[in-house]
Amino acid sequence: MHKHKEETWALVDLVRKIVKDHQAPLETRMLRGEKLTRADFEPGCEAARMAGLWGLNLPPELGGVRLSMVDRLAITEENSKCLAPIRFGGEVLHAMLNLQGEQKARYLDPLLSGVKRYCFALTEPGGGSDPARAVLTHAKRDGGSWLINGSKTWISLFEDADGVLVFARTSKEKGANAISMFAVERGNPGLVARPVPMLGGFSTHQLTFDNCRVDDLAFIGAEGDGFKGAQQELSRVRFESGAMALGIAQRCYDMMVQHAKQRIVFEGPLSEKQAVQSMIVDSWIEIQQHRLTLYACAEKHDAGQDTRVEAGMVKMTCTEMVGRVIDRAIQIHGAAGCTYESPLAHWYDQLRLSRIYDGPTEVHKYRVLARSLLA
Template sequence: MDFELSQETKALKDLVRKLIEKHQMPLERKLLQGEAITAEDLAPGRKAAKDAGLWGLSLPKEYGGADLSTVDNVAVAEENARCLVPLAFGGRVPAFVRRLNDRQKEKYFHPLLRDEKSYAFAQTEPSGGSDPGGQIRTNAVRKGDRWVLNGSKIFISNVARADFFIVVAVTDLEKRQHGGITLFLVDRDAPGVRIGRAIPMIGARTTHELFFEDVELDDDAVVGRQGTGFASAQGLLSGARLNIGARALGVAERCVEMMIEHAKARVAFGELLASKQAVQASIVDSWVDVHQTRLVTYHAAWKQDRGLDTRVEAGLVKFLGSEMVGRVVDRALQLHGAAGAAFDSPLAHWYTDVRTMRIFEGPTDVQRYQVVARSLLK
């Protein structure tokens, strides 16, 4: 791979950075002052993204999307993560949802594109989330011409806004991940669906429990073919892992910039911090961390654009990026001292925000030992 980004991708990064600086950074300052961010606050940025042709980044142009490559998507996510109040680019639809039949598209896909509906992806269960193939207990049993869904989910994001859920369920206990897991479209208000307790998380996130008790579904609730759900879900997670790497880059890069700016302005014991070897080492180590992670992340995106299997690379990006950004934010906060630990600094917010990157979309331990190491040693 030529690790020099194309002129088109560089221009895209520049455009997104300008949009973020104009529309989102003022909102970050508002957030850091303790004020709430409203839908009205977000509207100008969303309009600007649409006007710039950046709506539905991965969607084909036939659906009104920008049809960006994976490399370009990583570039956008990297720039977007530099701000505590990211820009919404709309039309975020998993690739497998595009394969719905015509009736399903009319009910779910097209409203998603028009930003009229929202969904939540429901996979993690109380029995565990790191081994979905072996641990999922939610099941769907065929009874006549209907499916009957029973089970529970936990730590599910976006439930508060979701109009429907994409539910991962076992349809063949013996096959499980080898053809026995299916995805189902389940309406929020379907009989037997119950939203459980809200679970506040670090990083200002709130997840929820979901319960399904004898939820009756017809064949139009099945996503794709029966038994193909595990592969579809894993494909979704690979994209999410690349996104985590891109977001980690954006946060870490801004942290390095803040470290440099602070070190060149702050005087301690009669000298600028920038003159002290320990500070220099901290900044250089952080810059190297960012640079190495960027190479791995963009290489994985480059491979995906060429239709190559990137499951191992996505796992590598996930654990390298999520651990890297934790180190860099920690160094940046340490350098800024009490000012960095105050919630009127983005560093204090990132300190908790980035910690969840090591857990969501597959813990780093699983990526390291179950994905990367297994691939190397098989």
Template sequence: MDFALDEEQREIRDWVRTFVRRELVPLEPEVLRRERTGQPGLTRDELKELQHKAKDAGFWGVLTPEEHGGMGLGAVMAALLEGELGRTFVPFRFGGTADNILFHGNEEQKERYLRPTIAGDRVSCFAITEPGAGSDAKAIRTSARKDGSDWIINGEKTFITQGNEADFTMVFAVTDRERGANGGVTCFLVDRDMGWKSEPIPTMGEWGPAALVFDEVRVPEENVLGEVGRGFELAMQWIGQGRYLLPARALGSCERLVEMAIEHAKNRVTFGEPIAERQAIQWMLADSAVEIEALRWLVLHAAWLVDQGADSRQAQSIAKLYGGVKANEIVDRVLQIHGGMGYTRELPVERWYRELRLLRIYEGTDEIQRRTIARNLLKGHAKVTGSLG
């Protein structure tokens, strides 16, 4: 086994690390100020400006295939880069990406939706979750009925990422109630100007999801993505595209947080000694270091399986579950080490505290991950001996 990065991988990682330190970290005070007054941390124009700075250095479409103008770096490098971006809470992401299911569009759909999204000229959102259908995606009630050559969509979606900013959505609706998820759900590409509306959903963190409402929204037949009745397969492909990237970003956050805790512990003096000399503090740091190292290899192993074309679902669920639980424990310890100051808004620890809590819910709750892991074991789809067993 060779756990070392090759020279090219190190160069790519180090460039992103430098980019984060020079371009993003200095923005943190202003991002905090804006968020605390109800503004977005970065405007769309500011994000695009940062993305184009990265593009000038060749960083565009990390996972996008080269034939579409991306870097096509693969899952392991994507995980490494996501970890570097996680070292700041500035809401930056590399440009040049599009939802994986858009690559299933026909040539006309690629021209209207895929390529403009990769170029950054269009913004999409993925709409499957509903008020009564979260983890149970098969329970969706949004419907689409045929009317001549068009489809009429009615229903509501909730907790939709980028739903407030998107100018088109990939919405999943029931087209044949009797057939259910397997053969009865279809994905539609629906422009905002076709009539759907969005409303922001306030949250405890800075994630700004939306509720989408479809009231007799008319969609032409040519806007069906893939095949009628085959939408659930596309949905599962989207959901499983990169679950490892969520704990990868949390990994970077945990590294930065523990570094902050170490620095504070060295400088905070009580009863004549730095608190770094206290065993209680040392054990919190030690436990966090162990968990960070374990998370690193869970994430990279899941990403490696993706690159190998192997079944990575169990590994991704394990990384997602462990990452969500441990990131929350680590940020809690870091806040505790900072004492009262950690609880204030003068430091960004409370900001990370709120952000990382979402990881245990977003894109598959802890409970769903445990259910998936256990079922895979019980049905013989996975073994406790792992992929080396």
């Protein structure tokens, strides 16, 4: 980790202990073929809460600890080394932090306490890489309420959510400034959800809004500010995607080193073979390079600098890197790395998606980075 403070190391040690006590047994169950439920993750979440790890992005006045980006990424990196990581509670979209009165009581307070969870619905069938242009879902006033019509796709975390934060156009303008955010409760008769199975055992959902009626309290934030709120969330998620990839890469590296030392082939340990040594060294170098970059960018963020471009770069390079490391780890393990009794096979499936969601590699490279550098 890059110039970590003692406090950061203490946080990492704390997360490592919770993972060992609560999450590692869940990983074992997953490797036996069991399907885990939301309830299975509650003990680990509660242990984190009791340890003070609650509302990691929230200010103290709302019951959170508002960790720096460096600290959050260090926690994410350590947590991601387990196939069944801790699901931290008290996560709240930045745009919801200023809710007051009845809106605060209905939406923010249940989120802060962990009673409710909401997922995030921006992507539509017409395109996920250019969301502002592709948003066709619209909402219009109807008396004292709003009617939402449209469709969202590839929506993750819906299966465990109590509601969904949906982004819809509230005017006829074509730009991002016409997009607003609404909270729609699960069970609303105008919301129909269809599960879409994905690689790695994930289940995303396609959501259809058919005259989905919500009241004025469900309108979150100012009109036209919805996409701005979404962009704030995406930058944070992209940093954390990089840290998650780094944590998984480190675990895969540790596994390949251990296996190479123990596996005997042609009258000697696998670790003595030059091809294996090359794969291990290449993986170590890549992990160290990306760790230095990740935390240097996080420090820029904590210093108040605009790091939207860096967030895209970190997400792009780390998710590409972890794919290479996992592939080497499977190659070194041979057939043992290809079974779902090993976390390697699970991550091989899961991490393929990481190069697509929250912005595909090509979009970050040629749309975000190139446009920024050549402006």
